[in-house]
Amino acid sequence: MIGAVFASVVAILLVVAPASQATSPSPTPSPSITTFQNNISGFLRDDARAPIADVTITARSGDFEGTATSAANGSWSIGVPVQGTYEIELDESTLPEGIKLAEGQDNPRSVTFSQTSNLSVIFAFGEGIVVQQQDFGQNLLNRLVAGLSFGLLLALASVGLSLIFGTTGLTNFAHGEMVTLGAVLVFAFNAIGLPFWLALILSLLGGGLFGYVQDAGLWKPLRRRGTGLVPMMIVSIGLALAVRYVIQFYFGGATQQLPFAQSAEIQLGPVSISPNNLWSLIISAVVIALIGIVLLKTRLGKATRAVADNPALAAASGIDVDSVIRIVWVTGGMLASLGGILWAYYRPGVTFDMGSQILLLIFAGVTLGGLGTVFGALIGSIIVGIFVELTTVFGLAADLKYVGALFIMIVVLLFRPQGILGRRERVG
C-alpha cells in the first residue's frame, strides 16, 4: 500500500518527464547555462522596447570569468559556479549605433545573488529612461504591497499545512515539495504545448491528486497502524527528500521561467507593482476568502473544524473523519499547488527546490499564528511575508531577509509559544 505512493508519484512525474527534457535547452544564449546551476541574466531592450542583439556582457568574480552575447530577442544569460558577488560589464563597443546606456547606469557594476539561483540585471538604454531614485516612503509602500502579496501566497500553502496539522496532527515536511510540484506541473504542461489556462487547471488538479494519493497511500495506513506523530514527521522528511530528488531527476537543476514571467511594473495610485504580483495578490486573497467562508459557513467547514478540535468526539457525533481528512489533503494539495505557481512568478523562476526554500517560512507563518489554527496561519503568513520584504527597506542585506522572519518566529515562541491565535493546551 505504501509502495503505491511511490508508484503514483513516479507515475505523475513520468508524465512530466519527456516534456521538461524536451524543452530544457530553452533559449539559452550561452552554453554555460547547462553546466552551472546559478545564472545571471537579463533582457536588453532599447527605449522603444525593441530587443538589442549581439551585445557582449562579461561577469567576473575572483578568477572566474563568463561571457554572453545577447540573442535576437535581447536575452542574455551567464552561468556562474557559485552564488556571490559578481562584476558585470557590458561591452559598450558592441552596442548598435545610436544606442547608449542611459545616464546613471553603472558599467561595470557589482551585483550580488540573494536567495534565488537566478539574478536579473537590467541595463537601461537611451535618453528616455530616467533611473528613478525612490524615496524612503515610496519604497516602504511598494515593499509593503509586495510583502502582502508574498504573505498571501505563503498563506495559501500554510493554510493547507495548518489544516492538515489540525486534523491529523502531522507536521508535514513534504509540504514544500507539494508547492514545487504546482509550479513544475504548469511548466511541464505548458512545455508540451497545452494552453496556459489548461496547464494551470491541470496543475491544480495534479496538486489535489498528489494530496489525495499521499493520504490514501501513505498517511491513512500509518494512522491505521497507530504510528506516532514523531515517526510520521520523520517519514514526511523521507518523502520530502524522495520527491525533491524525483523532481530534480526529471526537471534538472536549472531555473526555468513560466510564461509571462517578465513584466514591467505598473503604477497603481501611489504604488508601483508588477502585474504578476498584483494578480497573485488578488487571486490568493479571493481563494483564502473562499476557504474562510467554506470553513465558517458550510457543513463541511463545520465538520473540518470539529475534526481539528477533537477527532474522537467528531467521529462519535457521526462525522466521517476519514472523508474529512481526505478532503483536507486534496484541498491542501491544491492550495499548495496554487501557492507554488504564484511563488514561481514572485521569485521569478521554477526550480526543483523552490518549495523547500520557503518551507521554513511556511512553518514560521503557521507557528506564529498558532499551530493548527487556520486563521492564525493566514495572519502569521502575512506577517512573515511583510516582514521579509520590509527588512530590506530597513537596511538588512537582501541575502539575509529570511533570517529576520525565522528569528521572529523563535522570539515569538519564547514569549507566546501557542502563537497569536493558538490555544495553550496545544503547546504541551
Add this chain to the structure above:
Amino acid sequence: MDFGFIFSSAASELFSPTTAAYALAALGLAVHFGYSGLLNFGQAGFMAVGAYGFAISTLTFGVPFFVGLVIAVICSAIFAMLLGIPTLRLRADYLAIVTIAAAEIVRYIVTTNQLTAVTGSANGLAAFEGGFYAMNPFPAGSYMGMNNRDFFIRIVGWGLVIICCTLVWLLMRSPWGRVLKGIREDENAVRSLGKNVYAYKMQALIIGGVLGALAGMIFTLPRGAVQPANYGTELTFFLYTCLLLGGLGTVLGPVIGAMIFWVVLSLTQGILYGLIESGAVTWLNTVQAGQLRYILVGVALMLLMIFRPQGVFGNKKELAFA
C-alpha cells in the same frame, strides 16, 4: 564494469574521515533523539558552528589549533543553550521547527555577502588546517596505501569516534543517563521524582551539540575548506537516515549506520556509473544517477521509519516513541 574498483572504493568509504564525521554527528543525534527524545532537526547547524568556529578563530584571530578547537566547542554549547531556552519546555515538534530554523539562520549568516571578510560567504573559507597537519607524527610515506596526511586524519577522526562512543556509553549507564532515558519515556514521572527535567534536557542538548561541532571539524579538515552549501537541511536528514539505519538508542548504531550509509551510496554510485558507461542503462545520465541515489535515501528513510524504526541493532523497547 570493474567490480574490483567498485568494491574497493566502497570499502574505502568504511573508514573515510567523512564517515567518521557522520558517525560523530549521528552519535550526537542519538544522545538527543535516541536517549532523550529531543527532536533536533538542526544538527547541520551544530556542525556548521563547529566548522566555522574553528576556521574563523584560526584564520581571523590566528589562534593555535587547540584554542580553535575549544572555541568551536564553546560556540556549539552556547548555540545549544540559545536553542534550548525557548523550546525545551514545549512539545517535540516545536523543538524540531526551531532547531531546523536556527540551523538555516546559521547557514544564511555564513553565506551573506555582508560578512565576506570573516566567513568568505558562498565560497567559504580555506587554508585553516595547517596547524592540524603540523602535529602529524607520521613522516611522509605510504601507510596502507594512503599518504601520511590522509592516514593521520583517519586516525584522529576514528580515535575521536571511539573516545566519544565510550564517553556516551559510560554516560548512558550512569545515573545521569538513566534519568535521561526516564525523561524520554515519561517526563512527568521523572519530574514527580524531583528531578529538574529542563536542566537534564539542556545538558543532553549541549552534549549532542558538542559532538556535532566536533563532527563539523572532522568533516572540514580533510577537505581543507568549509562551505555553507554543505550544511543545508539535507545534511541533518542524512544523519537521521544513518541514525535510523543503525539504531536510535544505541551507542554503536550511529557508527555502523554511517558506515552502511556511505558504503551503500558508494556501491550504488559505482554500479550505476558502471552500467551507464557500459551502455546497459541508457535512460539515465551520470547526473541523474547521483539524484537517483538520493531518491533511494529518502525512500530508505521512510521505509526504515515505518517498518523497522529500531534500526539494525536497536531494541524496540528503547524507542523514544510508542
